[in-house]
Amino acid sequence: xxxxxxxxxxxxxxxxxxxxxxxxxxxxxxxxxxxxxxxxxxxxxxxxxxxxxxxxxxxxxxxxxxxxxxxxxxxxxxxxxxxxxxxxxxxxxxxxxxxxxxxxxxxxxxxxxxxxxxxxxxxxxxxxxxxxxxxxxxxxxxxxxxxxxxxxxxxxxxxxxxxxxxxxxxxxxxxxxxxxxxxxxxxxxxxxxxxxxxxxxxxxxxxxxxxxxxxxxxxxxxxxxxxxxxxxxxxxxxxxxxxxxxxxxxxxxxxxxxxxxxxxxxxxxxxxxxxxxxxxxxxxxxxxxxxxxxxxxxxxxxxxxxxxxxxxxxxxxxxxxxxxxxxx
Amino acid sequence: xxxxxxxxxxxxxxxxxxxxxxxxxxxxxxxxxxxxxxxxxxxxxxxxxxxxxxxxxxxxxxxxxxxxxxxxxxxxxxxxxxxxxxxxxxxxxxxxxxxxxxxxxxxxxxxxxxxxxxxxxxxxxxxxxxxxxxxxxxxxxxxxxxxxxxxxxxxxxxxxxxxxxxxxxxxxxxxxxxxxxxxxxxxxxxxxxxxxxxxxxxxxxxxxxxxxxxxxxxxxxxxxxxxxxxxxxxxxxxxxxxxxxxxxxxxxxxxxxxxxxxxxxxxxxxxxxxxxxxxxxxxxxxxxxxxxxxxxxxxxxxxxxxxxxxxxxxxxxxxxxxxxxxxxxxxxxx
Ligand SMILES: Nc1ncnc2c1ncn2[C@@H]1O[C@H](COP(=O)(O)OP(=O)(O)OP(=O)(O)O)[C@@H](O)[C@H]1O
Ligand SMILES: Nc1ncnc2c1ncn2[C@@H]1O[C@H](COP(=O)(O)OP(=O)(O)OP(=O)(O)O)[C@@H](O)[C@H]1O
Ligand code: SF4
Ligand code: SF4
Ligand SMILES: [Mg+2]
Ligand SMILES: [Mg+2]
Numbered sequence: 001x002x003x004x005x006x007x008x009x010x011x012x013x014x015x016x017x018x019x020x021x022x023x024x025x026x027x028x029x030x031x032x033x034x035x036x037x038x039x040x041x042x043x044x045x046x047x048x049x050x051x052x053x054x055x056x057x058x059x060x061x062x063x064x065x066x067x068x069x070x071x072x073x074x075x076x077x078x079x080x081x082x083x084x085x086x087x088x089x090x091x092x093x094x095x096x097x098x099x100x101x102x103x104x105x106x107x108x109x110x111x112x113x114x115x116x117x118x119x120x121x122x123x124x125x126x127x128x129x130x131x132x133x134x135x136x137x138x139x140x141x142x143x144x145x146x147x148x149x150x151x152x153x154x155x156x157x158x159x160x161x162x163x164x165x166x167x168x169x170x171x172x173x174x175x176x177x178x179x180x181x182x183x184x185x186x187x188x189x190x191x192x193x194x195x196x197x198x199x200x201x202x203x204x205x206x207x208x209x210x211x212x213x214x215x216x217x218x219x220x221x222x223x224x225x226x227x228x229x230x231x232x233x234x235x236x237x238x239x240x241x242x243x244x245x246x247x248x249x250x251x252x253x254x255x256x257x258x259x260x261x262x263x264x265x266x267x268x269x270x271x272x273x274x275x276x277x278x279x280x281x282x283x284x285x286x287x288x289x290x291x292x293x294x295x296x297x298x299x300x301x302x303x304x305x306x307x308x309x310x311x312x313x314x315x316x317x318x319x320x321x322x323x324x325x326x327x328x
Numbered sequence: 329x330x331x332x333x334x335x336x337x338x339x340x341x342x343x344x345x346x347x348x349x350x351x352x353x354x355x356x357x358x359x360x361x362x363x364x365x366x367x368x369x370x371x372x373x374x375x376x377x378x379x380x381x382x383x384x385x386x387x388x389x390x391x392x393x394x395x396x397x398x399x400x401x402x403x404x405x406x407x408x409x410x411x412x413x414x415x416x417x418x419x420x421x422x423x424x425x426x427x428x429x430x431x432x433x434x435x436x437x438x439x440x441x442x443x444x445x446x447x448x449x450x451x452x453x454x455x456x457x458x459x460x461x462x463x464x465x466x467x468x469x470x471x472x473x474x475x476x477x478x479x480x481x482x483x484x485x486x487x488x489x490x491x492x493x494x495x496x497x498x499x500x501x502x503x504x505x506x507x508x509x510x511x512x513x514x515x516x517x518x519x520x521x522x523x524x525x526x527x528x529x530x531x532x533x534x535x536x537x538x539x540x541x542x543x544x545x546x547x548x549x550x551x552x553x554x555x556x557x558x559x560x561x562x563x564x565x566x567x568x569x570x571x572x573x574x575x576x577x578x579x580x581x582x583x584x585x586x587x588x589x590x591x592x593x594x595x596x597x598x599x600x601x602x603x604x605x606x607x608x609x610x611x612x613x614x615x616x617x618x619x620x621x622x623x624x625x626x627x628x629x630x631x632x633x634x635x636x637x638x639x640x641x642x643x644x645x646x647x648x649x650x651x652x653x654x655x656x657x658x659x660x661x662x
Contacts, residue, residue, distance in 0.1 A: 049528045049529055049530045050499075050528040164617050165392065166617055194391050194392045194555060195391070195555055195556075195557065195596060195599045195600050196391055196595070196596070196599045196613075196614045197391075197392075198599070198601075199598075199599035199600075199613055199614075200613060200614075200615075203613055221528065221529045222529075222601060223603070224558070224600070224601025224602060224603065225601055226605075227601065227602045227603060227604055227605045227607070228601050228602055228605075230605075247605045248605055248606070251604050251605055261530075262529065262530065265529065265530060265532070265533035266529070266532075266533070266558065266603070267536070267558040267559055267561060267562035267563075268558055268561070268562075268603040269557055269558040269561060269585070269597070269600050269601070269602065269603055270585075270602070270603060270607060271603075272561070272582065273562055275537065275540075276533040276536060276537060276562065277533065278530075278533040278534040278537050279530045279533070279534075280534070282498065
């Protein structure tokens, strides 16, 4: 495991996680040997194209993989000293929300349209704590104020459709932090949000992180979000982390050809780009992964060895590693 | 409403393919089911002027609800303007004969955000792309088939794809199909409403490059609507910044990104995400949300959120001024 320079205690340690799905095409290796750690107060970004296993990794951390067809076939997930893969479902339901929480930043689908926002935040709090009703309302209001919902006393009675997009998003955030988890995972939607709403939301998450010393995991397609928010980055490709390092290391000296290509494919706000680099082709099907490097068919540097053997992880610096034979 | 004389003069200089003059779209808001009466107007587009040159791209940016898509629909004649003019090659499209209007409709095509819903799932690709030609052109079937093949090749697909159905394609490929269909009638202009935002990162660059290549090859003009400001910088020649139905700033792309003038433009730029972790950004986070277009604020519509607002901003409507050649903005600071 690569150390990361962040000084907080380790709150989460994922080791060789594998989550497979059995489908009629065969075994889909959605997550295939993912390892990383996370410290209190730090932000880890996970980037990669659609279908590379980002959400399945996070659902595995929450133990929310539908089984069947899914199965966590190996690995360990040590959360605050406890391997959550060893817990019973009952024990896990106490961990979920209170130690690790997932917010899906698609406010249209992550709030239930038939309940008031108050009752939805309420419920999140109540699941985890035996507290009298009166103080639940107090806590609900407190949480809503924390995420800057104005006039929380009247807003608790509103239904999701009565709120604007930005406010709905903050309510989703409120539910995420209501039980003060140690690890908060934010899974971003593919389509970009309104710039100002997104900026407000990112700022809110940063503030909450500071207040509660949260460890944040950001799932995103957008390197801009990574540049703005993250201390470290993991780049995923076809179910594995192919490169990981501190955010500046990744932006300044990407060492995996895939990372390099991804960075060259995004337009820049601050400068003119003559022509973007476009990665041709598509990732391999996860039920039919090649024996060697999964990026080989799209890689401009492919060598014979790449097709024979999956590349080992090579250390680029004490805090930076990548899985590519070019580094051998 | 302020007129935009500067912008009008600028257009006389350039050879605009399309010119929009003081265009408005007000949607009536009604109350009551049986005896419904109009209680007000939602001013979705409220007096905008711009032009698009041949072979160039104009970008429209602004927060959700500011009237971007309504503008697109007005240009596509999917909505009737409340006021104002749309001139295409000098001809007012609403005050011309039916044949001009027909030719306008086929000269201006559209590609939308969602490649999943904009293609009829029951049609084979050959018919999807060929349909506009069958409807609009009187040419033999053989010729249409040849053109479908050419269009598929132009957008980076193969001839055999003509026999498939949309569901047999990936998201990026479907957007290519939508672009091929959009190109089928040799349009002079294509309205692109968020053409890449639903696509995966790795595919966005392919589609953006494709659009640029096609523009070079066919000298087609684009009106591009996008949230992502970096995308707009890459794709556009000119940019209009909209707020509550109005254009608050309008400039050449480089000028706008290097020297944004209007406080709203500055706020948008500072909210956009940086391309590198070392880039320091101004922290002008806009608080609150866009006021309702049903009842827009008095004076400068931005005054309720503007960090530089002065007393007069709440009462006086700022004029549109040309601050540098081709660069106009509406703000009392200038
Ligand atoms: N319930 C399931 N049954 C079968 N396969 C599944 C299931 N859930 C996910 N997968 C597969 O696992 C792979 C990884 O999916 P995942 O949702 O993690 O991708 P992602 O990286 O989050 O993509 P996106 O950026 O589009 O959200 C995909 O190939 C997907 O088809
Ligand atoms: N047919 C309609 N009837 C009434 N109001 C409408 C209609 N179409 C749009 N509007 C309103 O007009 C305003 C502008 O909408 P428009 O769709 O043009 O916004 P937009 O800038 O495209 O936003 P987004 O970025 O969310 O797509 C909004 O307040 C919208 O609710
Ligand atoms: S291992 Fe080979 S194919 Fe894979 S990324 Fe490195 S050079 Fe390219
Ligand atoms: S006119 Fe006044 S309120 Fe409007 S943008 Fe300028 S300074 Fe701000
Ligand atoms: Mg996902
Ligand atoms: Mg729109």
